[in-house]
Amino acid sequence: MEFRYLPMTVEDKQEMLASIGIDSTDALFSDIPKSVRLKTEMQLKKPANEAELKRELATLASKNANLNDYRSFLGAGVYDHFIPSVVDHVISRSEFYTAYTPYQPEISQGELQAIFEFQTMISELTGMDVANSSMYDGGTSLAEAVNLSAAQTKRKKILVSKAVHPQSRAVIDTYAKGPNLEIVEIDVQNGKTDMNQLANELDEQTASVVVQYPNFFGQLESMEEIQELLVNQKKTMFIVSSNPLALGYLTPPGDFGADIVVGDTQVFGIPAQFGGPHCGYFATTKKLMRKVPGRLVGQTTDEEGVRGFVLTLQAREQHIRRDKATSNICSNQALNALASSVAMSSLGKHGLKQMAAINMKKARYAKQKFQEAGMEVVYNGSFFNEFVIKLNKSIADLNDQLLDIGIIGGYNLEKDFPEMTGHMLVAVTENRTIEDIDQFVREMRELNV
Numbered sequence: 170m171e172f173r174y175l176p177m178t179v180e181d182k183q184e185m186l187a188s189i190g191i192d193s194t195d196a197l198f199s200d201i202p203k204s205v206r207l208k209t210e211m212q213l214k215k216p217a218n219e220a221e222l223k224r225e226l227a228t229l230a231s232k233n234a235n236l237n238d239y240r241s242f243l244g245a246g247v248y249d250h251f252i253p254s255v256v257d258h259v260i261s262r263s264e265f266y267t268a269y270t271p272y273q274p275e276i277s278q279g280e281l282q283a284i285f286e287f288q289t290m291i292s293e294l295t296g297m298d299v300a301n302s303s304m305y306d307g308g309t310s311l312a313e314a315v316n317l318s319a320a321q322t323k324r325k326k327i328l329v330s331k332a333v334h335p336q337s338r339a340v341i342d343t344y345a346k347g348p349n350l351e352i353v354e355i356d357v358q359n360g361k362t363d364m365n366q367l368a369n370e371l372d373e374q375t376a377s378v379v380v381q382y383p384n385f386f387g388q389l390e391s392m393e394e395i396q397e398l399l400v401n402q403k404k405t406m407f408i409v410s411s412n413p414l415a416l417g418y419l420t421p422p423g424d425f426g427a428d429i430v431v432g433d434t435q436v437f438g439i440p441a442q443f444g445g446p447h448c449g450y451f452a453t454t455k456k457l458m459r460k461v462p463g464r465l466v467g468q469t470t471d472e473e474g475v476r477g478f479v480l481t482l483q484a485r486e487q488h489i490r491r492d493k494a495t496s497n498i499c500s501n502q503a504l505n506a507l508a509s510s511v512a513m514s515s516l517g518k519h520g521l522k523q524m525a526a527i528n529m530k531k532a533r534y535a536k537q538k539f540q541e542a543g544m545e546v547v548y549n550g551s552f553f554n555e556f557v558i559k560l561n562k563s564i565a566d567l568n569d570q571l572l573d574i575g576i577i578g579g580y581n582l583e584k585d586f587p588e589m590t591g592h593m594l595v596a597v598t599e600n601r602t603i604e605d606i607d608q609f610v611r612e613m614r615e616l617n618v
Contacts, residue, residue, distance in 0.1 A: 244596025281478035296423025297452035304449030307433030312344035318377035332384035335585035360548035387555030418525035438512030448505035462496030528554035
């Protein structure tokens with residue numbers, strides 16, 4: 170067959186038409202007025218056979234800057250981390266690759282166990298009681314947390330730090346329109362949330378305070394100080410968006426009294442594939458367990474005492490009364506959750522901590538090299554693996570020049586913060602060698618004149 174990727178034959182088509190009692194495809198659309206039908210051929214290329222199509226797609230793909238041929242210092246929510254080879258091996262197995270929502274536990278034990286293991290590891294990393302599965306990404310998880318806080322507290326005011334990822338804040342704004350929430354953004358002072366403004370805005374109408382840890386600028390927020398502010402506001406919830414790799418080394422948000430911890434597990438086993446797909450996580454306290462969006466898998470035993478897994482809680486309207494539903498999150502993201510689970514299992518508890526430590530050490534090496542080269546590192550606070558530098562030239566132009574020499578530069582902060590002209594957010598992961606860092610700093614010094 171010339172078009173193997175289009176398996177329908179002419180005979181198949183005729184058989185289907187005959188079974189519904191018509192003799193042509195046009196007859197299917199006979200109820201559509203001729204006046205609104207397209208009367209010309211669509212301007213499409215002639216279809217290619219499989220060999221031609223593969224050549225064309227390979228040519229197009231070769232135009233992309235990939236992480237095998239380029240050295241990336243771009244982070245801002247999507248990172249180039251080491252992915253153990255076992256990850257692709259496991260997620261490519263058909264029983265996982267084609268699996269959908271595991272409604273029938275008797276035939277879905279592998280899928281259910283994979284989700285359960287993911288939940289367990291996320292709970293340990295965040296220091297929270299329970300974690301779910303099947304959130305689309307970190308931004309969606311954060312917006313769901315905001316909606317949950319408003320529903321739980323019966324309040325409308327949400328305080329969101331401007332040091333939270335700009336795209337996540339945009340998702341929050343979109344989600345807030347339905348329930349008419351009041352989103353109050355807290356300014357940034359020296360790379361961190363302005364604590365004075367936060368204290369002034371915090372009142373009895375506040376449903377939740379939202380911060381990122383480490384924040385968008387790579388800085389570590391004053392979690393203890395925020396916790397102390399919330400002591401006297403007992404109903405106000407503390408929501409933290411957190412990079413789970415950083416939690417392999419940092420004190421978990423649960424230890425600071427967080428009510429909900431969300432984030433994205435792209436850092437574990439999921440490639441930086443043009444911004445998606447990702448895998449969000451949502452962890453919370455036992456008190457809020459029945460309000461969690463998505464699904465919770467629980468461990469149990471059957472009548473013979475054999476360990477097994479089941480879907481314990483599902484909070485969308487398909488499964489419970491509409492007025493009790495907390496979310497319509499539904500699509501099964503378990504394949505990406507499985508990739509993260511396999512990556513975390515492969516690294517192990519000590520390996521994950523070591524990986525986080527390497528990120529911190531290499532980022533500090535890069536910061537020192539930039540300073541020695543005479544370039545300004547903007548903030549001096551504690552950070553994980555990202556930091557901000559200030560340059561003399563347009564970041565967009567610099568990144569174009571870097572790309573020509575095989576380097577993907579840092580994030581242009583002017584895109585989201587107009588006042589930050591000439592500021593670049595640099596990410597350094599364990600995949601960057603000392604030689605990569607030295608070359609990057611050297612090229613930046615030569616271009617930044």
